[in-house]
Amino acid sequence: EIVMTQSPATLSVSPGERATLSCRASQSVSSNLAWYQQKPGQAPRLLIYAASARATDVPGRFSGSGSGTEFTLTISSLQSEDFAVYYCQQYNNWPPLTFGGGTKVEIK
Amino acid sequence: EAQLVESGGGLVQPGGSLRLSCAASGFTVSSNYMTWVRQAPGKGLEWVSLISSDGSTYYADSVKGRFIISRDNSKNTLYLQMNSLRAEDTAVYHCARDWNGDYIFDQWGQGTLVTVSS
Numbered sequence: 001e002i003v004m005t006q007s008p009a010t011l012s013v014s015p016g017e018r019a020t021l022s023c024r025a026s027q028s029v030s031s032n033l034a035w036y037q038q039k040p041g042q043a044p045r046l047l048i049y050a051a052s053a054r055a056t057d058v059p060g061r062f063s064g065s066g067s068g069t070e071f072t073l074t075i076s077s078l079q080s081e082d083f084a085v086y087y088c089q090q091y092n093n094w095p096p097l098t099f100g101g102g103t104k105v106e107i108k
Numbered sequence: 109e110a111q112l113v114e115s116g117g118g119l120v121q122p123g124g125s126l127r128l129s130c131a132a133s134g135f136t137v138s139s140n141y142m143t144w145v146r147q148a149p150g151k152g153l154e155w156v157s158l159i160s161s162d163g164s165t166y167y168a169d170s171v172k173g174r175f176i177i178s179r180d181n182s183k184n185t186l187y188l189q190m191n192s193l194r195a196e197d198t199a200v201y202h203c204a205r206d207w208n209g210d211y212i213f214d215q216w217g218q219g220t221l222v223t224v225s226s
Binding site for chain 2: 030031034036038042043044045046049055056087091094095096097098099100101102
């Protein structure tokens with residue numbers, strides 16, 4: 001099973017600042033990595049797939065990078081609606097499909 | 109517009125059974141890979157099961173032999189039959205659509221809460 005580790009667990013950021021979230025895989029997942037956003041009481045929302053491709057209707061301030069075992073989600077200028085929990089998911093080697101433990105982006 | 113609505117959650121005793129439903133609209137369940145993902149209270153996402161468009165099924169080790177994923181094409185609905193439930197199965201269960209058979213989930217339901225407790 002591929003273990004996905006996200007850091008930090010919590011990120012405190014002021015509105016308008018840049019946020020950088022990390023996701024590490026226990027073995028290479030190539031570029032088969034997705035990022036999701038989840039707000040309290042809501043369903044997850046797909047943001048990024050194939051490590052760097054933005055999903056439909058995702059604003060340009062969200063960008064993904066990386067390959068192999070190291071990945072990054074960057075939010076270039078945080079808006080109020082971006083404060084949420086973010087999860088990475090690998091789909092290179094399954095079953096099982098595996099998610100990271102999440103990074104909570106909170107208002108500083 | 110694609111939409112998924114789960115139902116069937118509730119309180120069940122350890123060892124009991126429950127069947128979750130996921131009604132889809134705006135697309136055809138049988139033409140897509142569909143999955144169940146759960147989230148224990150205050151915890152992260154955990155993949156549970158997936159059914160492919162050709163009907164092949166896959167399970168997490170934690171539920172293998174206890175849960176069964178299926179679909180009813182006439183009702184455009186996905187199901188998760190949950191047997192021999194344990195306290196650690198307590199979670200919100202989300203169904204989701206795999207948009208292209210690539211194990212990337214672009215549409216999610218709000219989820220239904222399953223509580224396993226005596």
